[in-house]
Amino acid sequence: MNIITNPKKLRGFERYVKVDNVSRRSILKGLGLAGFVLAAPVMSRPGFAAYKTGAGEMPHGTVVDPRVFVAIAPDGMVTIVAHRAEMGTGVRTSLPLIVAEEMEADWSRVRIQQAPGDEVKFGNQDTDGSRSTRHYLMPMRQIGASARTMLEQAAAKRWGVPASEVKAVNHEVVHSASGRRIGFGDLAADAAKQSVPSVEGLRLKDPKDFRYLGKGQISMVDLRDITVGTARYGADVRLPGMKYAVIARPPVTGGKAVSFDGAEAMKVSGVEKVMEVKGWPWPSKFQPLGGVAVIARNTGAAIKGRDALKITWDDGANAKYDSVAYRAELEAAARKPGLVVRKEGDVDAALKGADKVIVGEYYLPHLAHVAMEPPVAVADVKGDKAEIWGPVQSAGGTREDVAKTLGIPQENVTVNVTLLGGGFGRKSKCDFALEAALLSKELGAPVKVQWTRDDDIRNGFLHTVSVERIEAGLDKNGKVTAWRHRSVAPSIASTFAAGAVHQAPFELGMGLVDMPFEIANVQCENPEAAAHTRIGWFRSVSNIPRAFAVQSMVAEIAHATKRDQKDMLLELIGSPRIVKLDSVKDLWNYGEPYDSYPIDTARLRKVVELVADKGGWGRSVPKGHGLGIAVHRSFVSYIATIVEVAIDDKGKLTVPRVDTAIDCGTYVNPERIQSQIEGAAIMGLSLAKHGAVTFKDGKVQQGNFDDCPLLRIDESPAVTNVYIVPAGPDTPPSGVGEPGVPPFAPALINAIFAATGKRIRALPIGKQLEA
Numbered sequence: 008m009n010i011i012t013n014p015k016k017l018r019g020f021e022r023y024v025k026v027d028n029v030s031r032r033s034i035l036k037g038l039g040l041a042g043f044v045l046a047a048p049v050m051s052r053p054g055f056a057a058y059k060t061g062a063g064e065m066p067h068g069t070v071v072d073p074r075v076f077v078a079i080a081p082d083g084m085v086t087i088v089a090h091r092a093e094m095g096t097g098v099r100t101s102l103p104l105i106v107a108e109e110m111e112a113d114w115s116r117v118r119i120q121q122a123p124g125d126e127v128k129f130g131n132q133d134t135d136g137s138r139s140t141r142h143y144l145m146p147m148r149q150i151g152a153s154a155r156t157m158l159e160q161a162a163a164k165r166w167g168v169p170a171s172e173v174k175a176v177n178h179e180v181v182h183s184a185s186g187r188r189i190g191f192g193d194l195a196a197d198a199a200k201q202s203v204p205s206v207e208g209l210r211l212k213d214p215k216d217f218r219y220l221g222k223g224q225i226s227m228v229d230l231r232d233i234t235v236g237t238a239r240y241g242a243d244v245r246l247p248g249m250k251y252a253v254i255a256r257p258p259v260t261g262g263k264a265v266s267f268d269g270a271e272a273m274k275v276s277g278v279e280k281v282m283e284v285k286g287w288p289w290p291s292k293f294q295p296l297g298g299v300a301v302i303a304r305n306t307g308a309a310i311k312g313r314d315a316l317k318i319t320w321d322d323g324a325n326a327k328y329d330s331v332a333y334r335a336e337l338e339a340a341a342r343k344p345g346l347v348v349r350k351e352g353d354v355d356a357a358l359k360g361a362d363k364v365i366v367g368e369y370y371l372p373h374l375a376h377v378a379m380e381p382p383v384a385v386a387d388v389k390g391d392k393a394e395i396w397g398p399v400q401s402a403g404g405t406r407e408d409v410a411k412t413l414g415i416p417q418e419n420v421t422v423n424v425t426l427l428g429g430g431f432g433r434k435s436k437c438d439f440a441l442e443a444a445l446l447s448k449e450l451g452a453p454v455k456v457q458w459t460r461d462d463d464i465r466n467g468f469l470h471t472v473s474v475e476r477i478e479a480g481l482d483k484n485g486k487v488t489a490w491r492h493r494s495v496a497p498s499i500a501s502t503f504a505a506g507a508v509h510q511a512p513f514e515l516g517m518g519l520v521d522m523p524f525e526i527a528n529v530q531c532e533n534p535e536a537a538a539h540t541r542i543g544w545f546r547s548v549s550n551i552p553r554a555f556a557v558q559s560m561v562a563e564i565a566h567a568t569k570r571d572q573k574d575m576l577l578e579l580i581g582s583p584r585i586v587k588l589d590s591v592k593d594l595w596n597y598g599e600p601y602d603s604y605p606i607d608t609a610r611l612r613k614v615v616e617l618v619a620d621k622g623g624w625g626r627s628v629p630k631g632h633g634l635g636i637a638v639h640r641s642f643v644s645y646i647a648t649i650v651e652v653a654i655d656d657k658g659k660l661t662v663p664r665v666d667t668a669i670d671c672g673t674y675v676n677p678e679r680i681q682s683q684i685e686g687a688a689i690m691g692l693s694l695a696k697h698g699a700v701t702f703k704d705g706k707v708q709q710g711n712f713d714d715c716p717l718l719r720i721d722e723s724p725a726v727t728n729v730y731i732v733p734a735g736p737d738t739p740p741s742g743v744g745e746p747g748v749p750p751f752a753p754a755l756i757n758a759i760f761a762a763t764g765k766r767i768r769a770l771p772i773g774k775q776l777e778a
Contacts, residue, residue, distance in 0.1 A: 086118050596643070597643050
């Protein structure tokens with residue numbers, strides 16, 4: 008814990024926690040959108056106890072040191088460092104809130120300081136995988152408890168009393184026997200001299216005494232700035248003497264510029280230089296694609312200059328990539344045996360002896376992240392030192408990659424993290440920051456590289472295209488006795504290594520090999536699929552196609568056997584149990600130990616039953632309306648969703664209501680859970696209705712919101728209700744940011760079938776509902 012002698016030095020990205028009453032919720036209600044949360048007012052005590060997770064196994068692990076994360080000024084203002092990036096999940100609020108809770112700080116007297124990239128100092132900084140809270144609940148509690156203990160020890164020493172007689176209470180330390188009390192600010196200097204207590208001896212607060220965690224609606228610390236437009240994003244960074252750059256990148260992945268003519272570009276007012284940008288042979292992790300950069304005095308001039316460039320491209324090996332032809336390839340592969348990645352019983356025999364076999368083949372195209380803020384970064388490289396500003400999800404990873412790319416010591420690289428205008432996994436890849444660093448080094452001046460929306464869609468890291476084929480065998484009583492699932496999709500591993508034609512264990516573990524149904528004969532297969540473009544993480548990753556396929560098949564089985572969707576789903580989930588997956592080699596469980604985070608069908612059943620109860624499953628709906636239900640476990644959380652659709656006689660689709668139940672274990676901030684599930688409903692509907700990136704002659708066919716649309720506000724669900732399952736005993740925290748997306752599309756598609764009798768197996772819906 009540090010003492011701050013000059014609070015003015017904290018100016019930058021920090022924000023005071025106290026905000027005006029300008030909330031996202033009030034704005035949405037004014038637009039006719041609404042929602043509510045059911046949550047336990049007090050969390051279970053065991054859920055906040057120390058627990059085993061995979062946090063320590065992440066690169067650089069965790070750091071538990073109040074001297075790194077906490078500082079107190081003489082006036083009592085407490086500064087808490089946020090070492091993860093804020094992109095709407097509320098992590099810049101939630102993690103410091105945990106510290107403040109444990110150290111008994113008054114939240115209105117806390118400010119947040121964004122950490123630069125430094126994983127040696129702060130531990131792992133990858134803001135992805137829905138793991139910030141689940142990995143850092145306990146470390147942040149320990150940091151807060153350490154700071155509190157140091158304050159109490161300082162007060163006890165000053166008063167000459169045993170430390171056991173004093174207690175920190177709401178920004179003060181109190182000696183109840185004498186009535187003496189002293190504020191944190193007055194104790195800061197003495198507390199900073201105390202030794203950091205050992206983690207083993209820390210006294211953590213009893214959850215019944217919590218003032219903030221799991222209570223009420225704690226708004227994001229940045230909410231007012233975001234709402235009124237004063238928040239600082241990557242595009243807002245300005246440096247003296249800064250140059251502005253846009254880059255013409257190869258239109259086909261793996262291509263390169265053969266020649267270019269920049270004469271016309273140089274005639275554009277404001278353009279100062281045209282230069283080649285170094286590219287790396289594909290695949291090359293997050294290294295730049297290369298191309299031709301236009302440097303100007305402002306971004307507008309740079310874009311006009313780029314439009315005037317004349318470039319001859321060599322499109323390379325992926326020049327014939329075509330979405331229609333490739334879909335046919337994937338479908339053909341899905342109809343043949345593939346690499347067996349899970350096997351229980353004898354599926355071939357069970358299917359052969361089945362009374363009925365139901366086959367479903369489901370297709371999802373490539374998807375683009377299209378975060379509202381396209382990639383952007385500012386770099387200032389001077390000699391063997393570099394400083395970066397930008398909306399990056401991995402500050403530490405960016406620091407490491409910049410150092411390697413420039414060939415300079417990592418300690419000479421500073422990465423400053425701005426707010427992210429959305430991320431969804433795109434901004435965990437730092438190619439845009441590397442481009443800025445390379446150009447700054449070449450020009451000897453600060454450079455901002457701005458991606459346009461077209462760049463974002465055509466040159467990003469796309470969500471993989473996928474074909475999922477499921478064969479279900481039923482006996483004469485309609486019981487499912489066989490289940491074969493073949494998943495064919497290019498792997499994210501192809502971004503890192505050539506020849507990666509099978510999905511990696513972490514992709515297979517997202518709804519394929521971890522399928523939880525109680526079926527005697529199960530076989531999962533993964534046929535080969537080569538990548539022809541850059542594939543990257545996307546919100547929920549492979550859970551999106553898997554949930555779509557599995558939960559659609561459940562509804563198809565229910566229809567074929569004249570059963571209710573929900574009843575069929577619960578029958579397939581089966582008895583409450585811990586799912587055993589002994590036949591799965593290299594089982595991936597979101598980076599967590601299986602004994603701490605098993606697949607628990609009791610919890611899976613619970614969210615189905617809760618959403619069915621609260622969402623009024625089976626209720627009467629008007630003509631043209633339908634209800635659909637789906638459930639999925641991802642990022643070690645359990646989510647069930649009911650979607651109500653309304654379809655008019657011209658095929659226009661609207662969603663009057665969405666109900667979602669989430670079991671995310673022990674939780675910190677219910678307000679952020681509600682917001683994330685609301686956002687997941689909007690994103691899930693947007694992807695299902697419109698999401699598609701297609702290729703012809705190796706080139707992306709979309710370029711902006713006119714041909715790659717996002718959901719408009721008048722299309723958004725009118726009401727999204729959220730029900731949070733109270734944490735059970737010894738239940739550690741799990742993911743929230745991503746798990747809400749996977750069950751949405753199948754619930755939507757199942758609802759469409761209930762309303763129209765039309766079964767949609769390929770997304771996006773597009774014009775499939777038109778009369």
